[in-house]
Amino acid sequence: MMRPKSEAELADMVAGATAALRIQGGGTRDIGAPVAGAVLSTGGLSGVSLYEPGALTLVAGAGTPVAEIEATLASEKQRLAFEPMDHRGLLGGDGVSTIGGVVAANVSGPRRIQVGACRDSLLGVRFVDGAGRALKNGGRVMKNVTGYDLVKLMAGSWGTLGVLSEVSLKVQAMPEAVGCVLVHGLSEVDAVSAMSAALGSPYDVSGAAHAPVGADGHPVTMIRIEGLEASVAYRAAKLTDVLSSFGGEVSVERDPDRVAAGWTWVRDVAVMHNTVGDVWRFSVKPSEASGVVANLRAAQPDLVVLYDWGGGLVWVKMPEGVDARQVDFHGHATLVRGSEATRKSLAVFQPEPAPLAALSNGLRAQFDPRGILNPGLMG
Amino acid sequence: MEMPAPNPEVLAKKARVVAQLQDVLPRSAVIFEESETRAYECDALTAYRCPPLAAVLPSSTQEVAAVLKVCHAEGVPVVPRGAGTSLAGGAMPTADSVILGVARMTEVLEADYANRTIRVQTGRTNLSVSGAVEEEGFFYAPDPSSQLACAIAGNIAMNSGGAHCLKYGVTTNNLMGVTMVTMEGEIVEIGGAYLDASGLDLLGVICGSEGQLGVVTEATLRILHKPEGARPVLMGFDSNEVAGECVSDIIKSGILPVAIEFMDRPCIRATEAFAGAGYPDCEALLIVEVEGSEEEIAAQLERILAIARTHNPVELRESRSADESARIWLGRKSAFGAMGQINDYMCLDGTIPVSQLPYVLRRIGELSKEYGLDVGNVFHAGDGNMHPLILFDANKPGDLEKCEAFGADILRLCVEVGGCLTGEHGVGIEKRDLMVDQYAPADLDIQMAVKDVFDPKWLLNPAKVFPLASSETRRMAVA
Numbered sequence: 001m002m003r004p005k006s007e008a009e010l011a012d013m014v015a016g017a018t019a020a021l022r023i024q025g026g027g028t029r030d031i032g033a034p035v036a037g038a039v040l041s042t043g044g045l046s047g048v049s050l051y052e053p054g055a056l057t058l059v060a061g062a063g064t065p066v067a068e069i070e071a072t073l074a075s076e077k078q079r080l081a082f083e084p085m086d087h088r089g090l091l092g093g094d095g096v097s098t099i100g101g102v103v104a105a106n107v108s109g110p111r112r113i114q115v116g117a118c119r120d121s122l123l124g125v126r127f128v129d130g131a132g133r134a135l136k137n138g139g140r141v142m143k144n145v146t147g148y149d150l151v152k153l154m155a156g157s158w159g160t161l162g163v164l165s166e167v168s169l170k171v172q173a174m175p176e177a178v179g180c181v182l183v184h185g186l187s188e189v190d191a192v193s194a195m196s197a198a199l200g201s202p203y204d205v206s207g208a209a210h211a212p213v214g215a216d217g218h219p220v221t222m223i224r225i226e227g228l229e230a231s232v233a234y235r236a237a238k239l240t241d242v243l244s245s246f247g248g249e250v251s252v253e254r255d256p257d258r259v260a261a262g263w264t265w266v267r268d269v270a271v272m273h274n275t276v277g278d279v280w281r282f283s284v285k286p287s288e289a290s291g292v293v294a295n296l297r298a299a300q301p302d303l304v305v306l307y308d309w310g311g312g313l314v315w316v317k318m319p320e321g322v323d324a325r326q327v328d329f330h331g332h333a334t335l336v337r338g339s340e341a342t343r344k345s346l347a348v349f350q351p352e353p354a355p356l357a358a359l360s361n362g363l364r365a366q367f368d369p370r371g372i373l374n375p376g377l378m379g
Numbered sequence: 380m381e382m383p384a385p386n387p388e389v390l391a392k393k394a395r396v397v398a399q400l401q402d403v404l405p406r407s408a409v410i411f412e413e414s415e416t417r418a419y420e421c422d423a424l425t426a427y428r429c430p431p432l433a434a435v436l437p438s439s440t441q442e443v444a445a446v447l448k449v450c451h452a453e454g455v456p457v458v459p460r461g462a463g464t465s466l467a468g469g470a471m472p473t474a475d476s477v478i479l480g481v482a483r484m485t486e487v488l489e490a491d492y493a494n495r496t497i498r499v500q501t502g503r504t505n506l507s508v509s510g511a512v513e514e515e516g517f518f519y520a521p522d523p524s525s526q527l528a529c530a531i532a533g534n535i536a537m538n539s540g541g542a543h544c545l546k547y548g549v550t551t552n553n554l555m556g557v558t559m560v561t562m563e564g565e566i567v568e569i570g571g572a573y574l575d576a577s578g579l580d581l582l583g584v585i586c587g588s589e590g591q592l593g594v595v596t597e598a599t600l601r602i603l604h605k606p607e608g609a610r611p612v613l614m615g616f617d618s619n620e621v622a623g624e625c626v627s628d629i630i631k632s633g634i635l636p637v638a639i640e641f642m643d644r645p646c647i648r649a650t651e652a653f654a655g656a657g658y659p660d661c662e663a664l665l666i667v668e669v670e671g672s673e674e675e676i677a678a679q680l681e682r683i684l685a686i687a688r689t690h691n692p693v694e695l696r697e698s699r700s701a702d703e704s705a706r707i708w709l710g711r712k713s714a715f716g717a718m719g720q721i722n723d724y725m726c727l728d729g730t731i732p733v734s735q736l737p738y739v740l741r742r743i744g745e746l747s748k749e750y751g752l753d754v755g756n757v758f759h760a761g762d763g764n765m766h767p768l769i770l771f772d773a774n775k776p777g778d779l780e781k782c783e784a785f786g787a788d789i790l791r792l793c794v795e796v797g798g799c800l801t802g803e804h805g806v807g808i809e810k811r812d813l814m815v816d817q818y819a820p821a822d823l824d825i826q827m828a829v830k831d832v833f834d835p836k837w838l839l840n841p842a843k844v845f846p847l848a849s850s851e852t853r854r855m856a857v858a
Contacts, residue, residue, distance in 0.1 A: 156580050367828070
């Protein structure tokens with residue numbers, strides 16, 4: 001395994017590579033078509049190099065463990081706004097997640113609907129392209145339109161455009177108080193409508209999820225609010241009114257530990273941990289979510305399903321090797337968990353229409369002319 | 380400002396190009412008489428002007444595609460134009476270019492409240508997007524100060540911001556999908572009423588690409604329910620340092636104001652003389668606005684005022700009515716007008732890390748003395764986006780050039796302290812030649828490589844963003 005300790009060393013290794021490289025942070029997100037190649041780990045590019053709590057800015061090496069960043073931020077009562085999912089439970093890995101891996105996969109959690117995805121918190125990147133050039137884009141300030149926004153392009157490019165060496169992030173203050181309004185017993189159709197009503201209210205919802213089978217075995221719809229104590233109390237009461245018309249019993253959870261545990265359960269898709277089967281992640285127009293699930297269920301009655309992002313994100317556990325993209329929908333589906341054989345036979349990422357595929361392939365050819373960075377991972 | 384010499388071959392075939400454009404568009408949509416093309420000779424960066432070869436005003440995505448096919452086949456450069464409010468010269472033509480204006484494409488195609496999105500044609504103005512959903516209680520968050528006039532097309536091209544982006548983000552954070560026409564005339568759909576990209580984030584790089592990658596004709600935008608209310612508080616301090624520390628402390632406290640605006644003494648004085656908003660005569664002034672219900676506003680303001688008091692403010696003024704709120708905002712909103720009353724001015728747009736604020740303001744003061752030109756600072760303090768306004772006299776020979784040199788020094792200073800050349804206006808022609816101060820040659824090369832993919836012939840808005848010397852081989856290779 002190659003494990004550079006500096007960006008210069010990383011650049012030399014990429015420049016000197018003669019065959020495909022498998023780019024790895026902590027190796028906790030083995031997602032995508034399997035890549036054959038020597039492992040190049042960014043784990044040696046570790047450490048927070050700048051943290052200004054008063055400017056809500058943090059800069060860290062790509063190999064910095066997420067846990068280290070979260071601890072650093074917590075010491076100033078701050079956090080990563082986009083709430084990155086920990087994939088280890090779902091995928092069964094036990095590595096150390098790195099911030100570079102989070103960025104390369106554009107991993108976000110339930111708060112994505114309020115504050116945006118990882119890419120929206122990403123202020124700047126340093127990376128080494130496929131030719132071995134050390135490059136930078138963006139910076140460490142929140143507003144920056146100087147030149148093309150390659151920062152967004154690098155987020156979610158899964159190491160196929162370059163190897164990240166450093167990332168710069170906007171961070172967020174932790175809220176003083178949290179609350180979760182729970183609606184019990186709703187159908188999936190009604191749950192999506194209820195979440196839509198909450199998200200279309202002025203009450204600044206930071207999470208909207210629905211589990212057809214919750215932790216206690218019954219359907220539960222969860223609406224999260226965060227902020228000052230006075231705000232959370234006020235908005236919990238208002239949202240209780242909004243949600244009462246959907247037919248389910250409504251309760252409010254104000255214990256911070258229980259609220260946190262509930263949202264970690266959603267974020268990490270715990271309902272699918274320690275199970276067998278392929279796991280698909282649908283990003284859809286929220287109002288179409290329950291219809292997509294109903295159509296899938298018509299062919300496969302035993303689905304396990306979890307709705308997040310007010311219905312905009314649907315996790316579906318299917319029998320192994322079955323193509324979940326046979327239903328019609330607006331959006332895209334990713335095969336997040338599947339055997340190597342399935343990941344070779346079914347496209348892991350949604351196949352793009354020809355003109356977009358041409359643009360994507362053109363970009364890869366420019367950033368990685370020799371085709372050595374995670375070749376084929378994204379299809 | 381140097382622009383590439385127009386291509387004589389293109390100038391020579393004007394009649395043929397115009398005839399082909401007239402074949403694919405209604406007569407009234409093709410403007411080619413010199414008396415009429417003059418209307419498109421500049422955008423809001425009025426110091427530089429050049430009438431285009433022709434201007435076209437298509438009414439549909441199909442017409443845009445037809446225009447681009449003609450221009451692509453004939454090798455004619457195309458300069459896309461929204462409402463022409465760019466302060467950076469983003470829509471400035473060259474003599475051999477066709478201006479492609481989307482001003483006739485203003486329809487709302489779909490307002491979807493259940494999914495909190497709106498689909499519009501991109502010639503629609505920013506404010507009228509909010510206007511279309513206002514009755515249902517919704518709004519479109521990015522609010523550039525030109526929002527009454529500026530078009531969504533230009534907002535996407537420049538990734539526009541506004542005063543409220545501290546809480547709601549800039550255009551790229553609120554843009555979900557586009558219909559775009561490539562220079563070849565191919566219509567592509569990217570993204571839609573769902574979140575995140577399926578593959579590479581093409582939308583992310585298109586937003587902010589200053590009309591160099593394609594012409595965006597339709598957009599799906601995120602809309603939000605309006606907050607129940609909003610209220611500002613005004614604070615005066617006797618030094619920039621202290622005001623800067625107060626901003627930091629507010630941000631650290633966990634309260635997220637919707638806006639934190641900063642004005643320095645020269646700006647406060649000019650504004651007072653012009654608008655008489657009743658601002659205190661002090662070194663630095665902050666306007667902090669929060670949102671929510673009455674109870675929520677009160678709770679947030681109580682915290683903010685407590686933080687402010689620890690910094691010994693010379694003035695603390697909490698709004699108690701809509702009228703008082705309007706008075707607090709009056710001075711800030713008249714700042715540009717007030718400076719314009721004194722003289723011509725140039726508005727800069729660099730961003731700095733908030734912690735560098737006192738140093739940067741001190742250096743700007745020193746440079747002001749060296750150049751002999753006055754400067755006032757208005758500032759989105761929460762996110763470090765500065766708007767120094769340099770006063771000069773356009774009728775005095777040499778003053779514009781002196782002002783530009785001063786502006787360039789300020790922008791280099793922004794880069795030097797860890798910031799950037801432009802926070803929300805874009806590079807255009809204005810900051811094109813300063814890009815080498817922020818980026819190494821290879822950093823610029825990889826950006827230009829993106830344009831190579833989308834527009835291999837470099838026909839879309841070609842003389843912008845990148846220093847002419849850096850882009851010359853690419854522009855010439857295909858000319």
